[in-house]
Amino acid sequence: MKSLEELKKLREELQKEMLARNSKGKTKIVIGMGTCGIAAGAREVLQAVLQEIEKRKLDVVVSQTGCIGMCEKEPLLDVQLPGKDRITYGNVTKEDVQRIIVEHVINGNIVEDLVVARLEEGGE
Amino acid sequence: MRELSLHILDIVQNSISADATLISIYINEDIEGDRLTIKIGDNGRGIPEDKLMHITDPFYTTRKTREVGLGLALFAQAARRCEGDLQVDSGVGEGTVVTAFFSYSHIDRPPMGDIKGTLISLIALNPGIDFMYKHIYGGKKFFLDTREIKRELQGIEINQNEVLGWLRGYISEALEDLYGGEG
Numbered sequence: 648m649k650s651l652e653e654l655k656k657l658r659e660e661l662q663k664e665m666l667a668r669n670s671k672g673k674t675k676i677v678i679g680m681g682t683c684g685i686a687a688g689a690r691e692v693l694q695a696v697l698q699e700i701e702k703r704k705l706d707v708v709v710s711q712t713g714c715i716g717m718c719e720k721e722p723l724l725d726v727q728l729p730g731k732d733r734i735t736y737g738n739v740t741k742e743d744v745q746r747i748i749v750e751h752v753i754n755g756n757i758v759e760d761l762v763v764a765r766l767e768e769g770g771e
Numbered sequence: 772m773r774e775l776s777l778h779i780l781d782i783v784q785n786s787i788s789a790d791a792t793l794i795s796i797y798i799n800e801d802i803e804g805d806r807l808t809i810k811i812g813d814n815g816r817g818i819p820e821d822k823l824m825h826i827t828d829p830f831y832t833t834r835k836t837r838e839v840g841l842g843l844a845l846f847a848q849a850a851r852r853c854e855g856d857l858q859v860d861s862g863v864g865e866g867t868v869v870t871a872f873f874s875y876s877h878i879d880r881p882p883m884g885d886i887k888g889t890l891i892s893l894i895a896l897n898p899g900i901d902f903m904y905k906h907i908y909g910g911k912k913f914f915l916d917t918r919e920i921k922r923e924l925q926g927i928e929i930n931q932n933e934v935l936g937w938l939r940g941y942i943s944e945a946l947e948d949l950y951g952g953e954g
């Protein structure tokens with residue numbers, strides 16, 4: 648039994664590594680899923696993101712983060728194109744999502760009026 | 772929060788933060804007994820005894836980013852407003868179970884809301900975690916176990932666009948059956 652447990656652990660670690668490796672060189676979208684984010688509409692924003700990705704057949708990695716202390720700006724959505732700065736958009740609505748996907752994720756132009764923070768590449 | 776499904780999404784985030792690999796969500800809408808039970812269990816790191824008693828206190832959190840922990844307190848408040856309550860059972864290394872119950876017909880009880888959105892969100896963002904979902908409505912049942920789905924997928928990621936699309940449809944139909952069905 649013990650060894651099966653260990654195997655399970657190993658598999659989980661390998662899966663995490665695989666995920667990290669697969670995500671290299673891809674555009675990343677991160678959604679704030681803390682209590683403040685969820686209360687402000689993060690779930691609906693995420694659904695809109697997933698639907699845009701599905702509709703436009705984009706190869707994007709979507710992940711989540713917890714509360715980062717900017718509760719009044721939730722829902723927060725980060726976009727990071729490979730090798731570029733990580734841009735945080737705030738008070739994002741379902742309607743904003745389409746703009747962010749088309750202008751930033753597809754065309755590479757930051758949607759300046761929605762930006763609330765910016766993290767330099769490699770500055771994580 | 773406007774919906775119970777949002778509370779569920781939020782409470783499950785605690786399990787995710789506690790490094791759970793298996794999370795169960797149980798909902799029982801017992802209309803005859805006028806009782807709604809929501810139970811969220813995980814195999815995460817658990818909560819030490821001395822912290823457990825403060826856990827639904829709005830000023831308690833182990834996070835460093837903000838002073839107050841809100842999730843459990845908000846969920847407990849919602850339950851207590853509806854002749855219900857919330858209980859947290861946990862032990863270090865034993866995982867955690869959060870159980871909330873509500874008077875089903877209470878006027879202040881938030882609606883279930885978008886359960887499908889909550890499930891899809893959890894699965895899309897946490898492909899490495901397994902979810903067991905059990906939903907009972909007036910005696911009818913809906914089960915979903917991501918381990919079974921992953922077995923069918925044979926190595927294909929559960930959060931790929933196409934798979935999520937299929938899951939959306941599958942959950943929609945199952946919920947329609949549960950709530951409407953032949954009844």
Ligand SMILES: Nc1ncnc2c1ncn2[C@@H]1O[C@H](COP(=O)(O)OP(=O)(O)O)[C@@H](O)[C@H]1O
Pocket residue numbers: 682785786789813815816817818826831832833834839840841842843844867
């Ligand atoms: N499932 C769980 N496993 C381990 N610890 C938990 C779990 N749920 C809650 N906790 C602990 O209780 C604290 C309060 O949770 P919560 O009320 O949701 O606030 P927050 O998540 O914002 O800290 C958490 O910071 C964590 O330490």
Ligand SMILES: [Mg+2]
Pocket residue numbers: 682781782784785841842843
């Ligand atoms: Mg929480």
